[in-house]
Amino acid sequence: MNNSVIITIILVIVVGAGAFFAGTKYQAGKQQQNFRSQTGRFGQGQGNGMMGRQGFRPVTGEILSVGDNNITVKMPDGSSRIVVVSESTAINKASQGAKSDLKAGETVMVFGQQNSDGSVTAQNIQLNPPNRPNAPASP
16 A cells, blocks of 8 residues: 555656646747747848838938938939938947938938838938848838
8 A cells, every 4th residue: 555655656746747847848839939929030021020020121222311310311222211310320330420421322221110101210320231132122
């Protein structure tokens, strides 16, 4: 009788440990799946896959004009896009850039949030970005 109680206790511990291990693996898989669905994969989903954030659009092209709080960028397809530039917008080049570096004729790549009116609020502007032959086209 004593041996059967010990065997039962051992079986309960083994089954419990197995169930716990299986549950942690299941939960880890669900967390990874949720992370992928929230962040998207590069090149897929909305926003050309740019971190999967809805409305996040890269804008690449030549600066046509510069205003106090915006620039107009001519896209490779000939269209243009207004980009809102704020004090918190990071402007990069080989060295740290400034708003005064945004001049007509410069090539830029802009990353930011698309607004309801079609303009983009810039979060980061790269001056003279390297050529990216496989870069996604901006809508």
